Amino acid sequence: MSYLGRSAKLSLKAQEKVSFLATAGQTVKTGLSYVPNFVEVYVNGILLTDTTDFTATNGNSVTFTVALALNDEVTVISLKTFSVSNTYTQSQIDTLNYTKSASDGRFKAIGAAESGPSLGTNSVIRTNAKVIDENITFTGNENGSSVGPITVAAGRVITVASGSTWVVL
Numbered sequence: 001m002s003y004l005g006r007s008a009k010l011s012l013k014a015q016e017k018v019s020f021l022a023t024a025g026q027t028v029k030t031g032l033s034y035v036p037n038f039v040e041v042y043v044n045g046i047l048l049t050d051t052t053d054f055t056a057t058n059g060n061s062v063t064f065t066v067a068l069a070l071n072d073e074v075t076v077i078s079l080k081t082f083s084v085s086n087t088y089t090q091s092q093i094d095t096l097n098y099t100k101s102a103s104d105g106r107f108k109a110i111g112a113a114e115s116g117p118s119l120g121t122n123s124v125i126r127t128n129a130k131v132i133d134e135n136i137t138f139t140g141n142e143n144g145s146s147v148g149p150i151t152v153a154a155g156r157v158i159t160v161a162s163g164s165t166w167v168v169l
Helices: 090-096
Strands: 015-021 028-030 039-043 061-064 073-079 136-138 143-146 158-160 165-168
Touching: 039 061, 158 165
Parallel strands: 136 158, 143 165
Antiparallel strands: 015 073, 028 061, 039 073
16 A cells, blocks of 8 residues: 655645646646646645656646546645755854863863863763862852762852752762
8 A cells, every 4th residue: 555645845834735626638737836846746646756747847837748537636736945044154163163272161071081070981980079179159050969078178169059959979
């Protein structure tokens, strides 16, 4: 049994469908509106092959290779075209990608290869320092964890705002 569902090309109402019953010997349907090469034609539920079973090149009519029979159910689906906007070239993306500099402390390496807080092949064991020697603030939008015991150095403050959680295991 053949598949009678929607074509993979059709989604999100990106189509216009016209259905009609053919007259005996009909070979042309006019009054259509489509973009050439973006049209599907079905006769009695069977998808026809473009240029073999029909031609649709002028945007307003379809010509059938074989004359239709009386009351053949014909469906013409025109696929709507669109243009993608707000895109970047590969060069623009490369420029936008962040490259960490040695003086940038915003991001810390996490892999063993980068001397980050991990040990073992593929950084299988995560590590952290035993002494916190900087001021740290959880703003309420994040959570954190450390494995202890942990000591906070003199003069340093850890602030955990409402909405955040810091767990020392």
